[in-house]
Amino acid sequence: MSVMEPGQNLTTISANISEETLNPGRRLWWWGGFLVAVAFTALFVLAIEYLFIAGIGIWGVDIPVAWGFAIANYVWWIGIASGGTIISALFYLTQSEWRSAVNRIAESMTLFAAAAAGVMPILHLGRPSFFYWLFPIPNTMGLWPQFRSPLLWDFFAILTYVVSSVLFWYLGLLPDLALVRDRATTYRRQLFYGIAALGWTGSHTQWRLHKTAYGLLAALMAPLVVSVHSIVGLDFSGGLLPGWHSTQFSPFFVFGAVLSGFATVLLLVIPVRRLYRLETYITAHHLNLLVIFMLLCSLLLAYSYLIDALLPFYGNDEYERAVAIHRFTGEWAWSFWAAVGLNVVIPQLLWFPRLRLRLWLVCLVSFGVFVGMWCERIMLVTSSLYEDFMPSAWGHFTGTVWDWSTLLGSVGFAAAGFFLFLRYVPVASAYELKELLPPAERHG
Amino acid sequence: MSRRFWWRSFAERADDPDYLAAIAHEFPEPHGEGGVDRRRFLQLVAASAALAGLDGCSSLPPEHIVPRVEPLAGEEAGVPRYVATALVQEGYATGAILQHRMGRPVKLEGNPDHPASLGAADATLQAAILDLYDPERSAAVLNSGRVVDWNKLTLLLAGKRTDWAKTGGAGLRILTGRMTSPTLAAQLAALLKQYPGAAWHQWEPMSRDAVAGGANLAFGKPVEALPQFDKADIVLAIESDAISSAPGHLAYARAFAERRRAAETGQGKMSRVYAIEATPTLIGASADHRFALKPAEIETTLRAIAAAVGAGPNEWQDGDRPHWVDAVVADLSTHKGVALVHAGAEQSSTIHSLAHAINAALSAPVRYIEPVAVGAADIKSLAAEMHAGKVDTLLILGGNPAYDAPADLGFVEALKRVKLSIQLATHADETAAVAAYHVPALHPFEDWGDGRAFDGTAAIVQPQIRPLVPGHSAAEMIALLAGAQTLDPRKQVIDHWRQTTPGDFDTVWAGWLRRGVIPNTAAGAASVSLRGDFAASLPKPAAAPGLTVLIRPDPFLRDGAQANNGWLQELPRPLTRLVWDNAALIAPATAKRLELGPEDVVEIASAGGAKVRVPALVAPGQAEDCVTLSLGFGRTAIGAVGRDVGVDVGRLRRAGALWQTGATLHPTGEHATLATTQHQQNMAGRDMVRTRPLTAAEDKHETVEASLYPRHPYDGNAWGMTISLSSCIGCGACTAACQAENNIPVVGREEVMRERAMHWIRVDRYWGGTPDAPEIAFQPVPCMHCEDAPCEVVCPVGATTHDSDGLNVMVYNRCVGTRFCSNNCPYKVRRFNFYGYSGNDPRPAMSWNPDVTVRGRGVMEKCTYCIQRIREAKIAADRDDRPIRDGEIVTACQQACPTQAIVFGDINDPKSAVSTRKATPLDYALLEELNTRPRTTYAARVTNRNPAIAEG
């Protein structure tokens, strides 16, 4: 399987890639999808407004379960975001040619997922208007943040991750913005993309700097994304709660994150490839590799699940055991079994090469992982909280309509962003595709 | 998504035109409006109640008025003043000291000089302060629902007096509750002399007739028996209320607990307690042996015991009886002089007489005194006269008979046949709705009066604040009937005591007010001897009905008079942990037999034909075929807090059978959800409450402390607390005290059901053993103030930190509300303001404790060891340049605790009370394996079981 169908040259690639941005034509599916996404975004805004007016009492959180959907959503989204970074950064370093066709889609997905994730911790606060107190900024009391708190580590991790993702994305996008600028016919587009391209001419000096800079950023993004999810894991294992206080949480969270990331990338790449007629550039080869990596992550996650389920019974901590048993049989057992089923069991179908080529099936499995990973997050949050050390303090947790609105709304929010990306930004990296051309084809 | 609060029904109330009319003069705004926005409406209610402090003084002579804008005499900003008074509950007085801030009473504490308090205060007592500030108190004279002027009533009565002068007061009737007030009693006596045709009746819903009846059966006179737990090695409690609600229960609990923690303190000998009861009680919970028997069985068993100790004929021992009875008898008879029996007020006269007989036979440590309460005709005869139309004028002084009178008397109908009925009450309640006139009563903290304690000691009730509503007092009403030249209640009280006091009255009077007690007024000892024909005179035991309904006072609402009190409504009931609800307690076996699921609604039909529908609650320790229902709920006419909360089971009561009745029960198929604060009922095999047999109380419990970090030094004071689980009786006084002291808002039924109760100290109740014969353990859980606090490390903004004394402090205005601290607290003692609870609390601003921050929305809060009290003592100590004395700082929970289970102090001082308590081998830290190094530790519960009785 090749990374590009034959019959391509510089001219066709330039045309095909920029065409989608410049003359999209009447795309009903785009408007349909975009409007639905906007509707859910409106729900998101409504839920947030009511939250700010009434207070987080509108959610299901209580004592003992003081963390609920907001944290689960956050962990879920930030995990999904990892997909783009892994593909564009890690596989750039390993010089995997196939990444070039899909990295733009993946990176853009990362941006909007990270945005959705970034909102959650702020909504989660009892007093959201004071979230900036986590910044180490001078104040009249001379107070500092409390640097020992995993939540603060997380705050810095997210800050770094979001900023870096934007910079990395934009750096990679620059030459293609220039391409669109140069092919643009209307004044307004020339102006818009002209400003966005910042005067990129494609001079050899620029190219060499660009290569160096992009390489350096990629080399930094790869460890960054790992650190981010390790720290998210520490948000939990930094506490002393049974089920949270575990040494394997950092890798565990990285595995889960990458799995959800790949699943979401597949979930987006497959339809976009079809709708934008990108089969030439995103070939079966690409999808096959992505699916194999998803399967790999699913196996890694399976290992973590296994360890998490077995260790309590290996050690002799009665609280750990109790929580493990609650996870299998308790009030939220459904979320545990859903996670196991959707993230570990079903993906095993993808061992069969023939099934890997059934795109609708791949989509289904990926969607299953997309959902399953949320189940895992909510399972991790609640099942350790509602029955921990003191029996007298054991309680329950149920999400309210506002919890669910926030979750669905955030999906709409991220989706709306992605639709805008599809409309206004080249969906594949033209210059990197051109690099893939055999020397014979490198002409206009 | 419904966000409804506990006064939710206020909006409906606001549409009720009568109610609006009644309160119209207090705040016109809502008048005429259809739907008034609840929040706005409540603000008005609260505001008006506060304003009443200014404008509500019209009934007082102008020269008394001191505008609040000027500082009161001797008032110093930030410095509290303490004023003694007494609170008369169910007729008996308990001494109290009110803490005043800027002239406002903000906190009630027990009066150490008063025999019924000894410095402690139970929940109902402490909640009285909230009643004072209740914005829904009645504030106007009502004539069949319409607001009228007080003078209209006085003129009317002036006319009446001329008639009575002729008729000798024929047709004049006065109804009061139990009466121990010397002044009122004297006033009434005088009135009856003035109008020979008039009559005085009494109705006390919390009747103690059976107690008096028992004494009559045993001794031929209604003496009162005061058990002396300090002298009792063996206690046999027959569903005893001695440490929970009997008159003097605070004093009893103190003495009881001192003997229970003997192993801990090394002082004296630990007592052994047997409890025989049909429904669990507090004393049953702390007993060494607890036996659940049906009422009929209790009587036969008690007869057997009586016979065995030689207080009854031998045939009483015939028939089979439980295996343990012989062991109990042996224990009792080998402890003559130091063993006593006590039966609860709800037990039959027969049982009380048997208890007396056994005590006599054992020459038990019991003091007999002449009755403290002044008797009068009962309500039955009054109702009969009313039905017969013989009653022309009825004055109801306090009380709410339309709600709580025995159903078979048809009191409401009877009341309608009375030409002129006048009720004096704090709320426009059920009776006010029927009575011709309703007169707003002053709260005891606004009124003059007096009352006697369980042992007869008298105390003066003196006002603590200028009336918040234009109310009237009982003394005033009686004086009005008598046509006295002055109605001033203060004058009535002073005049009465002046007559009975020799010497310079004014100085002694001042002394009485200062100390809150009138010395040497305790009732004289009564000489008693068992009647010869006692055994023979006992009524034959009644045949046991299939199913017995036990009608019991709610632990906190009691007869329901305080039903509008949010603190009491939301205070978890000691044994059921229920709030805002009453339920039908059913034994697990019975529930299984009837195939009742938890919270299934059952319909209970009494022998009298009355029916109630109540959610069932399976209660371990309940006797089989016995259903316990609690009074005080289902109020229909009261403030919005207590209105329609729970079910009124009072309608099952009959004049002959107030406390129990045969009944039938069947499921309705309906299902209800009960609000509770504890969902897991046993310890799940964990050692939260550690129990040790007395024999093993000495072995030291070893703890290993390991840490990578050097231990943080605390050179100055190091505050710590210890809680004796042998002493704790689970009464909940600590929780109430904490709520009052620390401005803890009431969150309401819905929010409790969403697991958001705010109490800083909770009393956990665990069932152990088997469901039918459970062990019951209580454990108060405040913040542990861990030295290596897990909550602090995870806070990203440092909103919770340690201070130099080692307190785990919560900085409200730094908190951003991540709630990680609560997750990471293994004891789950942190509470979060999910909504702006304090802002929504309708209590007037003037009622909050100004020393404690009122928390806003979105911040975490928790027990602070009453840091405001620590600081106060620290400042005082610094001012006179001395170290803080041991015992100088008393936390609110410690202060209220009747059993002194809680001790607080400096653990750096080896001689401090807390250090000595912690030195006991029984001392242990909760979840110590987590190595959090709690400053709060527990003394394991010691049991003193009778080896002759097999376990379970």
Added chain:
Amino acid sequence: MSALVAEFASEAGAVGAAFRLREEGLTAIEAYTPYPVEALDAILPRPRRALPVLVFAAGMLGLAGGFLMQWYGAAVSYPINIGGRPDASWPAFIPIAFEIAVLCAISAGFIGFFALARLPKPYQPIQALPGFERASQDRFFLSVDAADPHFDAARVTRAVEEFAPCSIVPWPS
């Protein structure tokens, strides 16, 4: 005239021409290509290698600065007793120090790139060259600066022509 600009349709042509020009001893050559042409790296003058040093320095600075900030805040400026832990509990300061390091490094790399590439510069004269818009699509441009000491329009034209350029134009004409 300040430069000669040759336009090629294929990578091979452009690379060949560039190589020949170098042989001619010309140095002031710049290429404009739709994608990075590695073959040119060896031929055209290499830009300063400042970027990696910059990024590394920024990273180290961020690491040290981040750690010092935490140590100063927790142990010097406002030490408070948090759960009995030491004021300077350094292991807990590592994650934030690392994140700050990465943030600094990445920002430095991004900003450094634009600084060294003399961007943003929305308009550059060469962009006015007719057909230059294809430099980002499918054409390869070589521009030889007239300021080059060895510059001779005739020689340059001759050197380039054998690689079949689409056009050779003096710019600006």
